[in-house]
Amino acid sequence: MNFKLEQLKTISEFSNMVAVAWFTGGIVSPIFADPSQVKSFVVLAMFETLLFLSGSVYLVKEYNNG
Numbered sequence: 001m002n003f004k005l006e007q008l009k010t011i012s013e014f015s016n017m018v019a020v021a022w023f024t025g026g027i028v029s030p031i032f033a034d035p036s037q038v039k040s041f042v043v044l045a046m047f048e049t050l051l052f053l054s055g056s057v058y059l060v061k062e063y064n065n066g
Helices: 005-032 035-065
Strands: none
Touching: 005 035
């Protein structure tokens, strides 16, 4: 897909905010979770954080190269 530079910037910022939300959820949600599920919450949150953060970095690179 060909996005305009401003669209890439907006998508990158949104993806970055989602990554932060997953990271925060991975820290806060284990406080309220069953102790046996804490590890799975943290692993899932870290995976989602890395996924959205890498997408955001990719879009920033595309934005800067465009």
